[in-house]
Amino acid sequence: xxxxxxxxxxxxxxxxxxxxxxxxxxxxxxxxxxxxxxxxxxxxxxxxxxxxxxxxxxxxxxxxxxxxxxxxxxxxxxxxxxxxxxxxxxxxxxxxxxxxxxxxxxxxxxxxxxxxxxxxxxxxxxxxxxxxxxxxxxxxxxxxxxxxxxxxxxxxxxxxxxxxxxxxxxxxxxxxxxxxxxxxxxxxxxxxxxxxxxxxxxxxxxxxxxxxxxxxxxxxxxxxxxxxxxxxxxxxxxxxxxxxxxxxxxxxxxxxxxxxxxxxxxxxxxxxxxxxxxxxxxxxxxxxxxxxxxxxxxxxxxxxxxxxxxxxxxxxxxxxxxxxxxxxxxxxxxxxxxxxxxxxxxxxxxxxxxxxxxxxxxxxxxxxx
Numbered sequence: 001x002x003x004x005x006x007x008x009x010x011x012x013x014x015x016x017x018x019x020x021x022x023x024x025x026x027x028x029x030x031x032x033x034x035x036x037x038x039x040x041x042x043x044x045x046x047x048x049x050x051x052x053x054x055x056x057x058x059x060x061x062x063x064x065x066x067x068x069x070x071x072x073x074x075x076x077x078x079x080x081x082x083x084x085x086x087x088x089x090x091x092x093x094x095x096x097x098x099x100x101x102x103x104x105x106x107x108x109x110x111x112x113x114x115x116x117x118x119x120x121x122x123x124x125x126x127x128x129x130x131x132x133x134x135x136x137x138x139x140x141x142x143x144x145x146x147x148x149x150x151x152x153x154x155x156x157x158x159x160x161x162x163x164x165x166x167x168x169x170x171x172x173x174x175x176x177x178x179x180x181x182x183x184x185x186x187x188x189x190x191x192x193x194x195x196x197x198x199x200x201x202x203x204x205x206x207x208x209x210x211x212x213x214x215x216x217x218x219x220x221x222x223x224x225x226x227x228x229x230x231x232x233x234x235x236x237x238x239x240x241x242x243x244x245x246x247x248x249x250x251x252x253x254x255x256x257x258x259x260x261x262x263x264x265x266x267x268x269x270x271x272x273x274x275x276x277x278x279x280x281x282x283x284x285x286x287x288x289x290x291x292x293x294x295x296x297x298x299x300x301x302x303x304x305x306x307x308x309x310x311x312x313x314x315x316x317x318x319x320x321x322x323x324x325x326x327x328x329x330x331x332x333x334x335x336x337x338x339x340x341x342x343x344x345x346x347x348x349x350x351x352x353x354x355x356x357x358x359x360x361x362x363x364x365x366x367x368x369x
Contacts, residue, residue, distance in 0.1 A: 021103060024092045029113070030068040031090060033082040034123065036339065039064035042122045043105075046114075048291045048322045049122075055113045057105035058093055059339035064105055065090070066114040077120065078127045105339045106314070153248055153361050154303045156294070156320070157275075158310030159255035159262055162330050162350055163237060164269050169230040173223065183210050199223070228264040240354035241274045247358060252277035252297045254308075256287045256315065277301055288312075289319025298323070309353045317341045328353045 034042065039057075043064075046053040058065045063082070070086045077083045084090060093103025160166045174188040188206070195202040203219045206212060212219070244251060252275055255262050259280045266272040279297040281287040288294075298304055308325040310316025311332060318341040320327045329336075329343035330350055336342070347353045 021091050021093050023089045026086050026088050030072045030086050031065050031084045032077055033063040033065050041126055044322050045122050051290050053115045053118045055111040059103050068116045072116045078124045152305050154250045154306030156252045156254045156308045158316050161311045164231045164265050168232050169227045172230040173227045224261045228261045231265045231268040233270050240351045250301045251275045254279045254297045256281040258282050288315035291323040294323035313340045317343045
């Protein structure tokens with residue numbers, strides 16, 4: 001068994017030809033299939049251990065599939081994991097399109113592989129302590145409070161698309177950008193969908209298609225600044241957060257991004273005076289879902305427990321769970337994708353999240369539906 005990568009390019013190319021789940025040759029790589037509950041626990045541990053340890057992961061008949069370098073079958077994988085060697089054919093989901101990812105838990109090219117020398121011992125330990133050999137596992141984190149106990153009055157909030165209306169800011173910016181360069185707002189929105197939030201591709205595509213003279217760096221810098229300036233003030237959000245403070249809650253913001261840009265968004269939303277702590281990835285060189293970023297925020301609030309509220313299932317739900325926090329997913333009306341990290345609770349927006357926190361801070365917390 002080795003952690004060295006080998007092959008995999010052919011498999012990725014094959015998934016691009018699929019329109020629905022279909023057979024793909026495992027060319028230059030192995031796979032281990034792990035029952036979903038066991039896999040989720042393993043991913044939580046690996047994320048906490050080393051953020052780059054887990055590569056692309058797909059859903060397959062109640063299991064999660066992890067790509068491995070060839071010849072990763074020795075030593076044998078612990079039961080109930082199922083090892084499949086290179087050269088076999090396996091049904092895989094199609095490569096995700098912008099805004100879609102059905103069938104993929106994580107879609108990563110770098111790294112594509114999960115490190116077998118880390119995954120194997122984690123699975124061995126989890127299966128060794130699996131209660132009664134049954135299908136259920138303890139939650140994939142060191143939960144500090146049981147579900148029937150009240151939550152502590154500490155909460156961390158994501159910023160973009162949770163506390164702030166990112167979609168509204170982007171829509172306003174798209175209109176200004178389109179007018180400036182003589183294109184239609186629809187063309188800007190279509191490029192956003194195609195590039196799925198990848199700003200490098202987004203601006204490169206628009207620059208080439210419309211012969212924009214400004215450099216990519218300039219376009220990106222202008223975008224960051226202007227979308228921050230265009231973040232709307234939402235009085236109902238300010239009122240909700242203020243109600244938590246008045247009720248004795250300790251509150252923090254934890255967000256990925258450029259420090260100046262993220263702080264400007266908070267200011268424009270009139271939220272900057274409502275939080276004790278603001279932790280921004282650009283100030284520390286680590287990003288959510290890294291549990292170390294969460295620990296910085298929790299340490300600043302002098303606690304090791306609380307709730308994490310955010311819209312991103314990987315950064316906020318998986319990241320918060322990995323740091324031992326209760327998680328509240330701000331879904332915006334979206335359904336939970338198959339195989340995605342499962343939050344403790346789901347709400348439509350941040351105002352509903354505040355209602356949940358206030359209602360159950362001193363009362364038994366019901367299980368999520």
